[in-house]
Amino acid sequence: MYTFAVALFAGWVIWESWKVGVGSLERPGAGMWPLALAAALLIISAVLLLRSPSGERFTAQALRPISLVGMLFAFIGAYDYFGFLIPGAVLMTFQMKVLGREGWLTSLLVAVLGTGATFYLFSELLGANMKAF
Amino acid sequence: MTMLDSLASGFAVALTPTNLLFVFLGVLIGTVIGLLPGLGPVAVIALLMPLTFNLDPATAIIMLAGIYYGAMYGGRIPAILLGLPGDASSVVTVLDGYPLTKEGRAGSALGITAIGSFLGGTVAIIGLTLLAVPLARFAGSIGAPEIFVLAMLGLSMVVFLGSGSKLKALSLAALGLILGAVGLDPISGAVRLTGGSVNLMSGIHIVPFAVGLFGIGEILYRAEKGYYDGSGAVKLSNVLPTMADWVATRVAIFRAAILGFFIGVMPGGGGTISSVISYAAERRFSKNPERFGKGAIDGLAATETADNASSNSSFIPLLTLGLPPNPALALMFGALMVHNVTPGPRLISEHPDVFWGVIASMFIGNLVLLALNLPLIRVFVLLLRLRSSLMAPLIIIVAICGVYSVQRSMFDVGVAVVCGALGYVLRKFGFELGPLILAFILGPILEVEYRRSMLLSEGSLLIFMERPVALGMILIATIGTLASLSYRRLRVGRPKDRSEASGQSVT
Numbered sequence: 001m002y003t004f005a006v007a008l009f010a011g012w013v014i015w016e017s018w019k020v021g022v023g024s025l026e027r028p029g030a031g032m033w034p035l036a037l038a039a040a041l042l043i044i045s046a047v048l049l050l051r052s053p054s055g056e057r058f059t060a061q062a063l064r065p066i067s068l069v070g071m072l073f074a075f076i077g078a079y080d081y082f083g084f085l086i087p088g089a090v091l092m093t094f095q096m097k098v099l100g101r102e103g104w105l106t107s108l109l110v111a112v113l114g115t116g117a118t119f120y121l122f123s124e125l126l127g128a129n130m131k132a133f
Numbered sequence: 134m135t136m137l138d139s140l141a142s143g144f145a146v147a148l149t150p151t152n153l154l155f156v157f158l159g160v161l162i163g164t165v166i167g168l169l170p171g172l173g174p175v176a177v178i179a180l181l182m183p184l185t186f187n188l189d190p191a192t193a194i195i196m197l198a199g200i201y202y203g204a205m206y207g208g209r210i211p212a213i214l215l216g217l218p219g220d221a222s223s224v225v226t227v228l229d230g231y232p233l234t235k236e237g238r239a240g241s242a243l244g245i246t247a248i249g250s251f252l253g254g255t256v257a258i259i260g261l262t263l264l265a266v267p268l269a270r271f272a273g274s275i276g277a278p279e280i281f282v283l284a285m286l287g288l289s290m291v292v293f294l295g296s297g298s299k300l301k302a303l304s305l306a307a308l309g310l311i312l313g314a315v316g317l318d319p320i321s322g323a324v325r326l327t328g329g330s331v332n333l334m335s336g337i338h339i340v341p342f343a344v345g346l347f348g349i350g351e352i353l354y355r356a357e358k359g360y361y362d363g364s365g366a367v368k369l370s371n372v373l374p375t376m377a378d379w380v381a382t383r384v385a386i387f388r389a390a391i392l393g394f395f396i397g398v399m400p401g402g403g404g405t406i407s408s409v410i411s412y413a414a415e416r417r418f419s420k421n422p423e424r425f426g427k428g429a430i431d432g433l434a435a436t437e438t439a440d441n442a443s444s445n446s447s448f449i450p451l452l453t454l455g456l457p458p459n460p461a462l463a464l465m466f467g468a469l470m471v472h473n474v475t476p477g478p479r480l481i482s483e484h485p486d487v488f489w490g491v492i493a494s495m496f497i498g499n500l501v502l503l504a505l506n507l508p509l510i511r512v513f514v515l516l517l518r519l520r521s522s523l524m525a526p527l528i529i530i531v532a533i534c535g536v537y538s539v540q541r542s543m544f545d546v547g548v549a550v551v552c553g554a555l556g557y558v559l560r561k562f563g564f565e566l567g568p569l570i571l572a573f574i575l576g577p578i579l580e581v582e583y584r585r586s587m588l589l590s591e592g593s594l595l596i597f598m599e600r601p602v603a604l605g606m607i608l609i610a611t612i613g614t615l616a617s618l619s620y621r622r623l624r625v626g627r628p629k630d631r632s633e634a635s636g637q638s639v640t
């Protein structure tokens with residue numbers, strides 16, 4: 001399934017590269033390099049698809065990382081409205097309580113301290129200038 | 134300037150209080166983070182890179198180099214004590230390190246690792262110092278076609294010499310090259326592959342890419358597999374290796390240092406390959422090869438020495454030719470570029486403080502590694518009590534801040550999350566991530582040098598054959614690849630096959 005997605009991606013790259021202008025092998029244009037690569041990727045993906053798939057299966061356990069990805073995107077969205085500290089603490093609490101099965105006290109304590117300390121380190125000491133709230 | 138003068142000025146740079154502080158911090162933080170189960174050296178470097186961006190270039194690389202060997206050593210600790218390899222190169226460590234722990238000789242194992250690493254690193258750095266100037270001079274005399282061939286060579290070696298499916302590695306290399314091309318075309322300035330996004334016009338930045346792929350990706354993978362529960366702390370009886378241990382291992386260390394040095398200089402060398410080859414070589418030379426895999430301390434010493442020797446010598450192609458030979462150094466390359474320092478033949482003349490300062494600092498860093506680790510082993514072992522369920526969220530938060538701080542952009546954080554998802558999926562399907570990041574970094578170099586070569590030759594592909602150095606390299610590459618492929622086929626039941634079977638990914 002991944003290989004199929006990659007093949008689609010390669011196709012998109014080929015189309016985009018063609019639009020930018022390919023030139024020739026001897027006088028390459030901007031699109032030549034990505035086009036050649038995407039073509040190679042397409043061929044390799046085709047071969048990989050034809051072979052028997054190896055690697056792990058997706059089970060219900062995969063919901064754990066998927067939910068984490070969802071929370072990460074939620075964090076990014078929430079940052080614009082709520083700043084760093086609250087969404088960050090929520091994110092950490094989610095990971096510890098839901099994924100890590102820690103207790104409420106531990107999760108909240110570590111979340112608040114961790115988010116606060118990291119924010120301080122990066123925003124004040126290293127000048128990243130994030131929005132606190 | 135003679136070499137000794139240059140080296141002296143390098144030490145002047147390395148011995149300033151700031152740089153001493155940062156090499157110490159780098160080694161310490163690298164070791165601490167590196168010992169957390171699950172994070173390999175590449176992930177650690179990626180995560181900690183943003184901390185260095187406010188520093189001078191020389192200081193930044195000095196700190197990053199410290200983080201590098203700190204992380205490599207740190208990764209050995211869970212490998213030896215718990216049998217948990219953090220990355221592919223510590224898989225070989227587990228083979229004899231873990232049995233030693235079970236015999237109650239964990240302290241010896243850890244101590245010999247520290248000493249072997251130190252000696253291997255020192256030999257490598259001496260070699261590096263001697264070779265640096267001649268190589269930089271050679272590098273100055275080569276042109277676009279040669280650089281193109283060398284970079285191709287480096288990428289091919291990583292693809293073909295990795296464990297796991299070559300085809301998968303190749304597809305990831307192609308993907309990495311494509312992702313490296315997103316943004317402005319370096320020669321014509323045309324915008325490509327951005328899908329209309331303004332944020333992507335300057336390309337995908339190395340930090341979100343690397344932090345996402347290795348850091349976030351690893352944590353996503355761990356979230357599925359279940360977290361390390363902190364049960365690994367072991368009581369250490371003896372912290373230092375005994376005299377008997379030293380006698381048993383000193384020849385192994387000497388052999389491995391030399392071997393590791395040469396393998397590390399080669400494109401694709403450094404880390405896994407050198408440790409595997411040294412281990413296999415030591416087993417060949419041993420009078421009792423059946424001990425290997427059951428707690429042969431000379432086998433362990435050989436792997437560790439070679440590993441550190443090659444880690445240090447792999448700086449040679451980076452500093453002199455501007456070509457990172459392995460994923461960890463690809464990140465260093467990215468870090469240097471962020472500081473507007475372009476590694477390569479001109480580094481030695483344009484930024485001699487960076488060049489010689491880094492080399493001098495490597496001597497110091499290796500010393501710090503030894504000095505820190507022998508006494509602090511017990512403290513580090515205590516850190517193994519930390520549960521991943523608490524550490525992983527902290528790492529995510531640090532990663533988010535780090536990525537954000539590079540360009541003050543939440544878009545970058547989004548890129549990192551996407552790359553994290555990609556890294557997770559790739560690991561599930563059995564892909565190794567090494568070729569992806571190396572290709573991402575080498576892609577722009579390859580493309581630019583190819584197009585420059587075409588301009589030079591006015592469109593003729595024969596330029597690669599006509600220039601003797603380029604042709605020579607192509608021949609070496611072909612012979613080398615064929616030789617290694619047939620060598621692997623002939624050797625059955627080597628440790629490398631066991632590492633493939635255990636399915637660890639390369640970081």
